[in-house]
Amino acid sequence: MDEQMTETMADETANAAALPVSRDAANWARPVEKLAVEGERAGALNLNVAGKGLTGPLQGFGALWQKTYRLPLAAVDVSPAQVMAWWKGHLPELMPDDSRFYPSMTGVQPGEVVLINATLPAMFGAPPMPVSTGVLILYADDESFSVMTPEGHPESGFNTFSALEEEGVTLCQIQSLARANDPVYEFGFRYMGGGAQQEQIWRHVLGQIAQHYGVEPAIEVRKQCVDSRLQWAKAGNVWHNAVIRTTLTAPLRWTKRALGRTS
Amino acid sequence: MSQFRPFSAALRTANGAAIIDLSGEINGAADAALSDAYAQAVLGRPQRLLLNFHDVDYINSTGIALIVGVLAQARKAQLPLVTFGLSPHYQEIFRITRLADFIGMVEDEAAALAG
Numbered sequence: 001m002d003e004q005m006t007e008t009m010a011d012e013t014a015n016a017a018a019l020p021v022s023r024d025a026a027n028w029a030r031p032v033e034k035l036a037v038e039g040e041r042a043g044a045l046n047l048n049v050a051g052k053g054l055t056g057p058l059q060g061f062g063a064l065w066q067k068t069y070r071l072p073l074a075a076v077d078v079s080p081a082q083v084m085a086w087w088k089g090h091l092p093e094l095m096p097d098d099s100r101f102y103p104s105m106t107g108v109q110p111g112e113v114v115l116i117n118a119t120l121p122a123m124f125g126a127p128p129m130p131v132s133t134g135v136l137i138l139y140a141d142d143e144s145f146s147v148m149t150p151e152g153h154p155e156s157g158f159n160t161f162s163a164l165e166e167e168g169v170t171l172c173q174i175q176s177l178a179r180a181n182d183p184v185y186e187f188g189f190r191y192m193g194g195g196a197q198q199e200q201i202w203r204h205v206l207g208q209i210a211q212h213y214g215v216e217p218a219i220e221v222r223k224q225c226v227d228s229r230l231q232w233a234k235a236g237n238v239w240h241n242a243v244i245r246t247t248l249t250a251p252l253r254w255t256k257r258a259l260g261r262t263s
Numbered sequence: 264m265s266q267f268r269p270f271s272a273a274l275r276t277a278n279g280a281a282i283i284d285l286s287g288e289i290n291g292a293a294d295a296a297l298s299d300a301y302a303q304a305v306l307g308r309p310q311r312l313l314l315n316f317h318d319v320d321y322i323n324s325t326g327i328a329l330i331v332g333v334l335a336q337a338r339k340a341q342l343p344l345v346t347f348g349l350s351p352h353y354q355e356i357f358r359i360t361r362l363a364d365f366i367g368m369v370e371d372e373a374a375a376l377a378g
Contacts, residue, residue, distance in 0.1 A: 059361055141323065160328060
């Protein structure tokens with residue numbers, strides 16, 4: 001019996017060894033139906049992430065844009081892998097105050113969730129609006145990592161953060177391929193300064209990297225509208241809108257906090 | 264460990280379909296070759312576009328973004344896009360990135376041409 005079991009296990013091992021394993025296999029997140037937020041994130045408001053599905057560049061509502069932000073680290077003797085290691089290790093500190101990232105203790109690893117607490121700009125007399133959301137680390141290797149958005153996030157798509165070498169110069173690059181997740185966000189991006197704020201966030205991140213390496217923040221931005229059509233079939237995504245949900249649940253959080261203080 | 268192979272994209276046609284045979288690594292360096300192959304493919308006004316992944320052995324997230332770009336252009340041009348030859352690993356990646364919502368995935372070329 002033991003011999004039979006040993007033979008079966010040996011056969012399975014041989015079969016597994018015969019299957020080619022892609023070099024990128026460990027770099028990708030495992031498939032998930034719904035996101036789960038593991039571990040404590042000190043200071044973060046954890047809303048609109050757990051239980052949400054993922055939305056890629058094809059699932060959102062608005063026009064699909066590819067935006068590329070590049071910073072050359074001219075005359076800096078540093079490899080792309082070294083830059084990326086530093087970038088991953090300092091991700092929260094590189095973000096502006098109005099868009100805070102809260103990674104898990106594990107850091108930037110495939111399958112981890114990064115919580116995001118942001119504030120949308122005040123416009124037309126309306127006060128700034130808080131938004132609590134997050135992203136999934138979809139892919140990570142030594143020179144890049146990518147995040148994918150959940151339902152309710154302002155954007156639907158990917159952001160890829162990478163370091164690469166071109167003509168002997170190490171470049172830092174942020175490339176987003178995304179569209180507004182619903183009609184409210186599309187309006188906000190087009191007419192309420194949301195698009196400019198998004199661009200300002202990535203300029204800020206690259207500016208911080210430039211400062212660390214002691215170079216001028218000569219950031220190049222390229223924008224390309226990949227598909228200008230609105231996907232009206234996805235207008236119902238507004239049900240998950242994280243800004244609306246974060247705002248509407250604020251009184252409940254204030255009440256809980258007040259009761260917590262008095263009890 | 265598999266060997267590094269640069270990306271290439273070869274265009275051919277069959278039964279009114281344009282078939283792009285992809286080979287090697289799909290990463291940022293594949294951008295120009297993939298865009299050229301797509302541009303050449305649509306010039307022939309095919310009824311559908313087939314992407315053959317049988318000889319692809321590495322895709323990173325930039326590579327997936329390139330495929331999304333091809334798919335977005337094909338959808339805009341109302342050109343049905345079908346893939347074949349995807350390993351189970353890449354089928355899984357197409358599912359998590361939700362490309363699978365919009366791209367047909369079949370086992371081989373015969374099935375892709377028949378579908």
